[in-house]
Amino acid sequence: MATQDHAVLARDVRRRFGAVEAVRGLDLDVPYGEVTALVGPNGAGKTTLLLMLATLLAPDSGELRVAGLDPVADPLAVRRRLGWMPDVFGVYDQLTAREYLDFFATAYRLPAADARTRLAELLELVRLAEFADQPVHVLSRGQKQRLAVARALVHRPSVLLLDEPASGLDPRSRVELRDLLRAQAAEGTAVLVSSHILSELSEVAERVVFVNGGRTAGQHRMDELDHRAVWRVRALSGDLPAALERHGIEHAAHAAGVDVQVTSEQAAAELLARLVADGVQVSSFAPTGNHLESAYLAYTEERR
Ligand SMILES: Nc1ncnc2c1ncn2[C@@H]1O[C@H](COP(=O)(O)OP(=O)(O)OP(=O)(O)O)[C@@H](O)[C@H]1O
Structure with missing residues (x-):
């Protein structure tokens, strides 16, 4: 109505x-x-x-x-x-x-x-x-x-x-x-x-x-839309994938870093704290691009 x-x-x-x-x-x-x-x-x-x-x-x-x-x-x-x-x-x-x-x-x-x-x-x-x-x-x-x-x-x-x-x-x-x-x-x-x-x-x-x-x-x-965010992690030491594995975090590694899916900024902050506590030398940790852009691409995917 x-x-x-x-x-x-x-x-x-x-x-x-x-x-x-x-x-x-x-x-x-x-x-x-x-x-x-x-x-x-x-x-x-x-x-x-x-x-x-x-x-x-x-x-x-x-x-x-x-x-x-x-x-x-x-x-x-x-x-x-x-x-x-x-x-x-x-x-x-x-x-x-x-x-x-x-x-x-x-x-x-x-x-x-x-x-x-x-x-x-x-x-x-x-x-x-x-x-x-x-x-x-x-x-x-x-x-x-x-x-x-x-x-x-x-x-x-x-x-x-x-x-x-x-x-x-x-x-x-x-x-x-x-x-x-x-x-x-x-x-x-x-x-x-x-x-x-x-x-x-x-x-x-x-x-x-x-x-x-x-x-x-x-x-x-x-x-x-923040819930769909992908964050990119880069670390100086090589134990990042192992640490993500240990915490049961799905991840995809490529040349620019390791992408992880997080549900909120709070979850991102907690993950960062855990990685640092695990001794991972995190050199950068940030959302990839724009979350609106990621959602846009997902919604318009069928056209490609
Ligand atoms: N007056 C019209 N006569 C014929 N086709 C039209 C007319 N106006 C729009 N269309 C068609 O309708 C569809 C939607 O057009 P519309 O302009 O609403 O899209 P849009 O989302 O605003 O696109 P853009 O982001 O390019 O401005 C297109 O396929 C367009 O070619």
């Missing part, structure tokens, strides 16, 4: 384009006050899903709710509660940054006095105050992306959808975007963000939804 508790809810949603079944039975739950990452390979159906949530594309079947409302039956009410940042950012190049935001404030029917303060607040928030009266075409890609975020926030939406917002951003701009999204979530907004930049997502998102072949492959809290 759809409830107000779910900022976004999808149940068995389907959408085809001619012969292509872009979305074929997708489920999704997005709570308020958190950042949820939508992750999947190219063509998985992420943009199609986001377009349906943003009221821009109708599903063939299934149930969708945004802020408790049906985007098909009640698109205008959904749009009032929804901030949308598409992957392709069309700007009206001749407008200044302030005029651009003002255009959207008017479209969302913000009263003039409120719009003035809101625009100043947003330009400050996305660090574009000094560019407020510059035409949009002089802005860099990162600045345009930030303007797009400001545009999505003009009407103080309770649900924010962003399609690949970090693409083309330099590392500093990505960190700023991450902080901005976290701040929105901290204020109670539901943030759903699709991205391929997994290392960024694992720092910004509390939850992850894996999509593959138009279906939901898994929905997890990020801290649950």
